[in-house]
Each structure stands twice: as structure tokens, then as C-alpha cells.
Amino acid sequence: MSKLTRSGFHALHTQAAELMEQSRGRLNVLVCAGTGCIASGAMKVYDYLRTTCQSRGIPVAVCLKDEAGEEGIHLKKSGCHGFCEIGPLVCIEPLDILYAHVKVEDCDEIIEKTILGGEVIERLLYTQNGVSYQRRDDIPFYKNQHRVVLKNSGKSDAEDMTEYLALGGYTAFEKALFNMTGEEICREIANSGLRGRGGGGFPAGRKWESVRRHTEEPVKYIVCNGDEGDPGAFMDQGVMEGNPHSVLEGMMIAGVATGATEGYIYVRAEYPLAVKRLQIAIEKATEIGLLGDDIMGSGFSFRIHINRGAGAFVCGEGSALTASIEGKRGMPRVKPPRTVDQGLWGKPTVLNNVETFANVPGIINHGAQWYKGIGTESSAGTKTFALTGNVVNTGLVEVPMGTTLREIIFDIGGGIPNGKKFKAVQIGGPSGGCLTEEHLDYPMDFDSLKKLGAIIGSGGLVVMDEDTCMVEVARFFMHFTQKESCGKCTPCREGTKRMLETLERIIANEGSPDDLELLEALSDTITDTALCGLGQTACKPVMSTLRHFRQDYLHHVVDHHCPICNGRRRRLEIKADLCKGCGKCAKNCPMEAISGQLRMPYTIDNEKCIHCGACWGACPFGAIDAIEEE
Structure with missing residues (x-):
């Protein structure tokens, strides 16, 4: 060749x-x-x-x-x-x-x-x-979006590299490689205001510059976090499947900026199509010489590898993810040292998620001010969200930072089905919190949500209507977090277990008002003492529901009767004519109440079902129905 x-x-x-x-x-x-x-x-x-x-x-x-x-x-x-x-x-x-x-x-x-x-x-x-x-x-679902990362998804062939080149692909990489220094690239990313889209919102340019300054290290790494574990979230999946070359190009630019020569993409094994398309993209980029040694005669070499995660939620945390790539058990470690100083194999490492890297080519091609012109002053650009739950239009959306919940849920999502009232939206997955009707007009950006005790997280939005008991919601997320705890630190391992037991006692109408104080005390302890960010935010769903929907808890601990949970019985069923047998509902069910075979209709065991709504959010076909029983 x-x-x-x-x-x-x-x-x-x-x-x-x-x-x-x-x-x-x-x-x-x-x-x-x-x-x-x-x-x-x-x-x-x-x-x-x-x-x-x-x-x-x-x-x-x-x-x-x-x-x-x-x-x-x-x-x-x-x-x-x-x-x-x-x-x-x-x-x-x-x-x-x-x-x-x-x-x-x-x-x-x-x-x-x-x-x-x-x-x-x-x-x-x-x-x-x-x-x-x-x-x-x-269509209102599309008309009210502003697509940057998803611009070409749905409009081009994800497996045809020639098409990506025709749309301007890898011109940003060429510009960074020949026309910019590493310092200039880091400054451009910093000036753009790009912040990590994986949850924490840390400024990407500052992270890159920290790694670039390690001039004493001959080996550095670029790691892309594609371990998307939040229930109902599929933002990174959509980008990896629909525009994989944009992720590779962003990583390659980060390599030029920092002096790294090796890149790793950590992808959930549950995303076989994403893995396949990333592999095809890497092979084609290598085949024509955009990956490998001495790229375009520049002296710069770069290779990208794919690692498949085994489905552990904790591996979405940076230090656990790098440990998993190294072949160790995926468990967080004490910080400092930070990943930018001692990351993969103890070397300086840039670790960003899929969406963050996919934003980079546009910033290099169009400039920092172009990107800063989208979104808000402190949260530039757009954000992708997985809109699921009790909303008319579910799917993957992209809007400018600062867009309100009302615009997303009602203008794009079409509002609440069956004439029901909006009650809450869970944002940020198990590490996020629930917001209410009074928050519908708050801007969706990093800083505004932090003031409300919530986080954008990776971008999951689960909408709930008036028929949702928020204690059940809290129990669902605590069950998920407790099940996914790596067990390394006592506050998370034992504390979340005690919180889950308390929530189950409340749901069974066997709790007391003292249990609410116990939940708050446990939450404060876990938040202050857990080892990693996942443990430190594990209690947000419980605390936000306690704060905004305390009446739901009081129904259980004072009245010992919840008008939502106990006032009537609902039986969930999967409509055989609509179910395509994809299995997403079963994968997201925390109680293992759903069973079936791929490509065949699945069924729900209502004796195990806790009506948490996870299957509603996971099903892309509207096959799950709630039937009220007399």
C-alpha cells in the first residue's frame, strides 16, 4: 500500500x-x-x-x-x-x-x-x-432541534468513509496536524467552552492542556468513554452507530494536541452495532493511511483500539474504566493522582466521552467563536438527550445548551400522552435528580441544574406523569445503584443497601416518619464519604424526590396507603403485535420481571413488576401498555 x-x-x-x-x-x-x-x-x-x-x-x-x-x-x-x-x-x-x-x-x-x-x-x-x-x-420533533453532533446521522451512510470525506471529514484533523501547534489546539478547545458531555462537565481544553504539559512522558493515551450505562440512555450509541468517523477524528486531534500516539475506545458489549461500525471506520482510516505511522508524512503516528466492557455501570467512572482496559477488575481508585497525570497504565491520559470527541472536528474547522455562539455563556454548544418515558415522542434529540425542559418535553416530545398531567422528569440517570413542573422553564445547562441539585449527566431524560409514585422511582434507581456498586468502599456498598431496604419498607407501607430522617442521614454520609463520583451522587434520586415530592412519601409512612400504588391495580402487558423482540425492556428491568426470546414477543410477570417505568422508557416501539384492573 x-x-x-x-x-x-x-x-x-x-x-x-x-x-x-x-x-x-x-x-x-x-x-x-x-x-x-x-x-x-x-x-x-x-x-x-x-x-x-x-x-x-x-x-x-x-x-x-x-x-x-x-x-x-x-x-x-x-x-x-x-x-x-x-x-x-x-x-x-x-x-x-x-x-x-x-x-x-x-x-x-x-x-x-x-x-x-x-x-x-x-x-x-x-x-x-x-x-x-x-x-x-x-416534523416538530426535528424542527425544534439544533443538530451539530447528529447533523449527518440519518442523512449519510455510516459505513461509507468516502461519504464522510465528501462531507468534509478529516479536514479538521489535517488542519490540526499541519497548521496548528498542540498548544494552539488546546487553547482553541478551551476558548470554545467545550465541557465534557459524560456527566461532570469539566472543561475539555483544560484537561487536554494538562496532558500536553507532561513533556517528560514519552507515552500518553487518548481514551474515549463509550460505556453508556444509564437506564434508558442511548446518546453515545446513536453517535457511534451513525457517525463513527467523527469520534475517531476528535480522538486523533486530541492525540496531535497532547502528543499521544495511542487511543482506546471503551464500548459496552451490549452495543454490537456500534462496535462493528467503529471497527469498520478504524479499518478504513488505517487502510488509506489516516491511522498508523508517520501520517501524511507529518511524523505523527496514531492508532486506535476498541475495548468491550462487560456491562458494569461503575466502569463509566474514569479510573474504573482505565483499570478495565488494563485487564483488571473495574473499580475506582482514590484521587489524586488524576487521570491526566496517571491514567491508563500510569501514563498521562485524556479521557472524554463519545459526544465530547464528536464535537471537536467542528470546533477546529469553524473556530471557537462559532461553537461559543451556540448555547449559554458558561455551557457552550449543544447537548444530546435520550427522551423516554411518559412522553408522546420518544427518541434521540439534540438542542442548544440552555434550552428549557418545557421546550424539550412539550415542543419536541409532544407532551404527555392520554391527556395526563406532567409530574416529573428524571435527568442524569442514577446519578441525577428529579425535577418538577416548577422547573420546566429553567435552562438546561451545567450550572443551572447544579443549583437545583441535579446534573445533566450523560443526557438521559425519563418523563413521568401523574400516575407515577415517586417513592417507586427512588426505589428503582436505588436498586440499580446498589446492584451496580463495585463494593470497594463501605459507604456505597453498605449505605445504598440500607437505603434500599428502607425504601422497600416504605413502599410496603410498613415505614414511619423516622425512616425519612434515616434516608436523609444516610444520604449525607454516602455523599460525603463515597470513593468515586458515582457513589457520591447515588443518593440524588432519593433526595430530590424527598425534597420535591415529600407528600408521596407521607402517603406511605403516615397514611400507610398510597393513592397511586394502592388505590388501584395496574397490570402491565407487552402487546405481541407491536413487540419486535429486541429485548431492551428485559435488559432495563431491575426486577427481572420480563422474559422472552430475541425476535419473539416478550412477556411481563406482574407478580415481580414494581411499575417503575423502566420498560416504558426502554421500548422504542410503544409495545408496553398499562391496563387498569377493577
Whole structure:
């Protein structure tokens, strides 16, 4: 293989741009190939469209380099569109048509009427409140978003590197490599205001500069945290599946900035599609010479490796994650020293999450001021959120920092279904807190949420309606945290167990007002003495529900009767005609109350079910229904 030169890189870009321009002269049919749509049959739709078009003499190109001519179509497997509950999704350009809930039975009509005839099939359009939408960007779910990280997800083939190059891919890396010093790169990232999107919100530029200054160390590392463990969260999954090259490019720029030559991406093994697409991206970047030794003759070398996590929530914590990569048990350690000083194998390490790295190419290409112009003064840029729970439109959304909860839940999410009242939203997963109706107009940014006793975390948003008992919610998250505790420190190992026992006693209407004081005392102790950030924030769901929904607790400990839990019985069931057998509900159930086989309808054991709502948030198909019993 001949070595890639800088002029060769420019030639690749020119060729890719020309191929992209040629593809605009034919129909581009994009079938969403995110995990949610695949689980509901998207690949069957893709395969049927491909074979049927070919059998009818319609030339089909499956990548930019394929020839299809003006009479042919470009059939793409795109990244996640975000609106998972209306999948499988098929987008047809340049006709600007989005079809929802597409089945194999619809494909012949799509070929005949739309691909060959240019007609719109009204019945396949998305409809909300009696209005049908042809254009994707006119749908309220998309119209009210501001996509930066997710800009190309759903609009390009995630596995076609030529397409990423045609869209300007790796030009930021080239600019950083040849036109900027490490100090200048770190300063640009710092000036942009980019803060870590993994939960803590630490300034990325400051972290990079700390690693860059370790000039005495010949070995440094760049580590990407893709261990997304919060129940109902799938933001990083969407980025890795839909735009993996943006993650690689961000890591490569961090390598140039700090002098690191090795990168590691730590991904949950439960994300096989993300792993596959990252592997393809790494292989293709290595094949053309963008990864490896002496890249473009610059003298800079960089390689990226993938490590699969075994599903331990604690491995989302930095020191536990690096220990896992090293082959040790994933457990946090005492700090200092910090990861920037002694991280992977004791060497200076930049550790950021997927979304943070995916923001970097845009900052280098467009400048710090461009990025700072989005969001708020102290929280620049956008944030992706996984919007789940009791909300009309669930899915993956991206909005500027500072957007209010009301805009996300009601303008994008469409409000609460079945005419129910909004009660709360859990933000930040097990490390976050619950917010109420009075907080709907607060800006969603790092500092504003901190004042409310909550955190953005990785970006999970679980919406709850009036039929939710907040004591049950607290118990669900405490059960999750206690089960996932690594057990290294006593406050987290024993303290969360005592809190869970107390919550279970309260739920059973066997508690007393003294138990509320016990919960508060235990929370203060755990928060002040736990070893790692996960333990220190483990009590936030309990404390926030105690603060904002104390009446729910008093029903249990004073009245010994909760009008929500005990006033009526609800039986949850999974609708067999809507269940695609993806298994997400079972994976997220804290009580192991859901069972079944992949690609077959799952069932719920209502004797075990605690009505926590985790399955509602996890199901992308709206297959779970609550039936009130007399």
C-alpha cells in the first residue's frame, strides 16, 4: 500500500466531493439502520428494496463509488434518525420525503409510486395531531432541534468513509496536524467552552492542556468513554452507530494536541452495532493511511483500539474504566493522582466521552467563536438527550445548551400522552435528580441544574406523569445503584443497601416518619464519604424526590396507603403485535420481571413488576401498555 501524502489526502477529498455531487443527480434512498429501526425490521426493508429494484432493472449503488447512472438509485444504510418509535424510517432525496413505520409490504408501492413515479404516498407519512408531514425537518420533533453532533446521522451512510470525506471529514484533523501547534489546539478547545458531555462537565481544553504539559512522558493515551450505562440512555450509541468517523477524528486531534500516539475506545458489549461500525471506520482510516505511522508524512503516528466492557455501570467512572482496559477488575481508585497525570497504565491520559470527541472536528474547522455562539455563556454548544418515558415522542434529540425542559418535553416530545398531567422528569440517570413542573422553564445547562441539585449527566431524560409514585422511582434507581456498586468502599456498598431496604419498607407501607430522617442521614454520609463520583451522587434520586415530592412519601409512612400504588391495580402487558423482540425492556428491568426470546414477543410477570417505568422508557416501539384492573 502506498503511503498517503497530504496532496493525496486532498485528492481523496476532491474525488469524494465529485462522487457526492454525481449522486445528487439520482434518487438517494436512505433506510435507517440504527439499532431501533433494525430491531423493527429495517434490514428486511433494505434488502427487499435492493433485490426488487435490481430485478426490475433499476441500477442500485450501495456506496458512493458504485456506478448507477442517472436512471439508478443510491440505496444507503443511514445512521439513527433519532425518532426511533416511528421506525423503520425511509427517507428519499432530493424529493424530501420521509416515510414512517415502513414494512416490507410497503416496498413495492414505494418503488412503483415514489422511486419510479415521483409520487408521495400519503398513508406512509408521519402524522401528528391530524397533520401529515412530508419533509423530515417540518416534523416538530426535528424542527425544534439544533443538530451539530447528529447533523449527518440519518442523512449519510455510516459505513461509507468516502461519504464522510465528501462531507468534509478529516479536514479538521489535517488542519490540526499541519497548521496548528498542540498548544494552539488546546487553547482553541478551551476558548470554545467545550465541557465534557459524560456527566461532570469539566472543561475539555483544560484537561487536554494538562496532558500536553507532561513533556517528560514519552507515552500518553487518548481514551474515549463509550460505556453508556444509564437506564434508558442511548446518546453515545446513536453517535457511534451513525457517525463513527467523527469520534475517531476528535480522538486523533486530541492525540496531535497532547502528543499521544495511542487511543482506546471503551464500548459496552451490549452495543454490537456500534462496535462493528467503529471497527469498520478504524479499518478504513488505517487502510488509506489516516491511522498508523508517520501520517501524511507529518511524523505523527496514531492508532486506535476498541475495548468491550462487560456491562458494569461503575466502569463509566474514569479510573474504573482505565483499570478495565488494563485487564483488571473495574473499580475506582482514590484521587489524586488524576487521570491526566496517571491514567491508563500510569501514563498521562485524556479521557472524554463519545459526544465530547464528536464535537471537536467542528470546533477546529469553524473556530471557537462559532461553537461559543451556540448555547449559554458558561455551557457552550449543544447537548444530546435520550427522551423516554411518559412522553408522546420518544427518541434521540439534540438542542442548544440552555434550552428549557418545557421546550424539550412539550415542543419536541409532544407532551404527555392520554391527556395526563406532567409530574416529573428524571435527568442524569442514577446519578441525577428529579425535577418538577416548577422547573420546566429553567435552562438546561451545567450550572443551572447544579443549583437545583441535579446534573445533566450523560443526557438521559425519563418523563413521568401523574400516575407515577415517586417513592417507586427512588426505589428503582436505588436498586440499580446498589446492584451496580463495585463494593470497594463501605459507604456505597453498605449505605445504598440500607437505603434500599428502607425504601422497600416504605413502599410496603410498613415505614414511619423516622425512616425519612434515616434516608436523609444516610444520604449525607454516602455523599460525603463515597470513593468515586458515582457513589457520591447515588443518593440524588432519593433526595430530590424527598425534597420535591415529600407528600408521596407521607402517603406511605403516615397514611400507610398510597393513592397511586394502592388505590388501584395496574397490570402491565407487552402487546405481541407491536413487540419486535429486541429485548431492551428485559435488559432495563431491575426486577427481572420480563422474559422472552430475541425476535419473539416478550412477556411481563406482574407478580415481580414494581411499575417503575423502566420498560416504558426502554421500548422504542410503544409495545408496553398499562391496563387498569377493577
